[in-house]
Amino acid sequence: MSEQPHSYWDDTRIEELVSRRSKILGPSVWAAARPDAGPVISFAGGLPDIPSLPGEALLRAARTVIDREQKEALEYGGTFGPQPLREAIAERSSGIEGIPVGVDQVMVTSGSAHGIGTVCETLLDPGDIVLTESPNFPGSMRTIRSFGAEQYAVPMDELGLRVDGLEEQLDRAAQAGRRVKFIYCIPTHQNPAGCTLPLDRRERMIELAREHGTLILEDDAYGELWFRENPPPSLFALSGGEQAIKVSSFSKIIATGLRMGWAMGPAPLISRIAALRYDMGSSVFLGRVIAEMIRNGDLERHIVNLRGIYARKLERMEDALRRYCADYCTYQQPQGGFFLWLQLRPDLASHAVQQAAMQRGVIIGQGPQFFADGQATNHLRLAFSYVAMEDIEEGVQRLGEAMAEVGAKSAGK
Numbered sequence: 235m236s237e238q239p240h241s242y243w244d245d246t247r248i249e250e251l252v253s254r255r256s257k258i259l260g261p262s263v264w265a266a267a268r269p270d271a272g273p274v275i276s277f278a279g280g281l282p283d284i285p286s287l288p289g290e291a292l293l294r295a296a297r298t299v300i301d302r303e304q305k306e307a308l309e310y311g312g313t314f315g316p317q318p319l320r321e322a323i324a325e326r327s328s329g330i331e332g333i334p335v336g337v338d339q340v341m342v343t344s345g346s347a348h349g350i351g352t353v354c355e356t357l358l359d360p361g362d363i364v365l366t367e368s369p370n371f372p373g374s375m376r377t378i379r380s381f382g383a384e385q386y387a388v389p390m391d392e393l394g395l396r397v398d399g400l401e402e403q404l405d406r407a408a409q410a411g412r413r414v415k416f417i418y419c420i421p422t423h424q425n426p427a428g429c430t431l432p433l434d435r436r437e438r439m440i441e442l443a444r445e446h447g448t449l450i451l452e453d454d455a456y457g458e459l460w461f462r463e464n465p466p467p468s469l470f471a472l473s474g475g476e477q478a479i480k481v482s483s484f485s486k487i488i489a490t491g492l493r494m495g496w497a498m499g500p501a502p503l504i505s506r507i508a509a510l511r512y513d514m515g516s517s518v519f520l521g522r523v524i525a526e527m528i529r530n531g532d533l534e535r536h537i538v539n540l541r542g543i544y545a546r547k548l549e550r551m552e553d554a555l556r557r558y559c560a561d562y563c564t565y566q567q568p569q570g571g572f573f574l575w576l577q578l579r580p581d582l583a584s585h586a587v588q589q590a591a592m593q594r595g596v597i598i599g600q601g602p603q604f605f606a607d608g609q610a611t612n613h614l615r616l617a618f619s620y621v622a623m624e625d626i627e628e629g630v631q632r633l634g635e636a637m638a639e640v641g642a643k644s645a646g647k
Contacts, residue, residue: 254360259380275629278597280425280486280572281620283543287489288527288536295526299519307519313511314504315342315496316521322528323496330458331471338501339475341508342494342516346455346483349497351377353451353479356507357415358383365403365417367395369575369604369613371425374418374453383415387606392566394431395419397438404446416449416479422465423456423571426604426615430569433466440473449503450478455486458537460570461545476500484524486572487537494520544572544619547626551618554627558634562641563614572619578612581644582637587614590636596629 249257299307314320320340327335343349358364360382366375368387378385386407389399400417407414417439421431431439443450452469470480479499484492494516497507527533551574552567563576578584584600591598601613621629 254382255380258382259376274595274597275621275625275632276597277616277618277621277629277633278599279620280617281490282486283540283547283619284622286536286540286543288532291527291532291536292488292523295523295530295532296519298526298530299522303522307522309518310514311516311518311521313508313513313515314340315515316518316525318525319496319521322525323498326528327498331468331475333471333475335475335498336501339498339504341497341504342521343481343497344495344516345485345493346453346481346495347373347377348493349481349483349495350374350451350453352507352510353416353481353497354378354381354383356503356510357449362415363407363412365400365414366606367419367424368606369426369601369611370418370606371420371453372603375606378418385606386414388417390424390427390429392429394421394424394427394429394435395439397435397442400439401442404442404448408446414446414448416451417443418451418453419469420453420455421469422454423459423568423573425456425571426573426599426613427566427575428568428571428573429566429575430465436466436469436472439469440477443473443477452478452480454480454482456571457482458487459540459544459572461541461548462569465569470498479503487540488524488527488533492520492524493517494524541570544570547618547621547623548574550623550626551616551630554630558631559637562634562637572617574616574618576614576616578614578637579641580612582612582640583644584612584614586640586643587633587636590639591633594632594636596632596636598633 319342320337323340324335324337343352354377358381362383364378364383364385365388366378366385367390369390375385386403388403389396404414421436423430439450450469454468457465457468468480469478479497481495481497483495485495497504562582563578565574565576568574578587588598588600599615601611602608604615605611
């Protein structure tokens with residue numbers, strides 16, 4: 235069925251009607267869900283491995299919830315989120331973080347993006363300053379920008395956020411008589427760079443945040459998906475639960491379709507965030523299902539399984555990159571997560587490689603969209619999590635052919 239023309243609601247009338255925040259973002263839709271146009275090998279999306287989705291575990295937990303607590307599971311649950319899930323998260327997080335985490339420090343959200351949005355809504359006014367490590371996840375940077383905040387980019391190196399750059403930006407704001415509202419970062423298995431910030435830099439970040447009276451918004455979507463060794467303590471844990479709000483998600487460790495996550499931070503701040511919510515909280519039913527998965531041990535077993543799956547996918551990716559792409563790019567091996575961050579040779583433009591790969595049925599992410607300052611780079615992001623194991627080598631081989639084609643054209647100029 236063809237779309238009907240909108241004769242009355244033209245662009246001018248729409249612009250007159252929409253909010254200031256909508257004007258900042260413009261008309262384009264972020265991450266609209268739609269199927270790929272044709273048969274492709276996609277290294278583009280940070281999505282979980284499809285065969286590993288825990289349908290049976292979810293079904294068992296759902297049946298238990300319906301049999302045992304149907305009335306409570308099918309009623310409203312309040313703006314903080316389902317109480318059983320908050321309790322399960324608090325207890326589980328106390329073990330993971332190594333510090334006591336109370337229920338009053340936890341708010342259940344509709345995924346980590348919702349958590350980040352509610353933090354921004356609570357803390358940001360137009361013109362406020364946010365420090366953002368660069369490169370970073372475009373969706374979060376878009377959310378921050380939508381509230382009219384100014385984003386100052388903090389550079390990264392192969393280890394992650396450079397704390398000397400962070401100190402410079404904090405001092406710059408202070409000298410201008412302005413306070414940084416928060417520092418946004420993904421310290422563990424960073425998206426897109428894949429790196430994990432070492433302990434000494436984490437400790438220095440906490441010191442700087444305290445000195446300048448600011449907060450850290452710690453995005454931890456991938457923290458539990460480590461391959462070889464447990465990463466350093468979170469910024470939330472290192473600050474004793476006081477200097478950071480940690481936002482996490484069940485999307486990467488269970489399934490994206492659940493749209494469930496949580497925010498964890500100082501109880502007074504969590505309370506203020508919840509006070510701004512206009513809904514009656516996230517899904518009570520799904521919250522109780524996830525709480526049951528935590529209680530019966532299925533979640534822990536599933537995460538252990540995922541670590542093995544993604545470690546094997548990364549191994550196959552690296553093997554293929556050595557064979558087909560070694561002459562054209564370099565990268566740092568990630569300790570976990572979903573991503574490889576390739577740095578192309580200087581003569582290879584990321585846009586040209588992306589286009590050449592698409593012509594071969596391979597989708598990848600190119601570098602500039604991940605930078606807070608919008609700088610052009612010769613980087614590519616490859617997500618190894620979603621692509622089928624049997625397609626990895628073929629996809630990387632085609633990518634290598636795309637790099638070779640762009641390199642040959644560049645040499646011929």
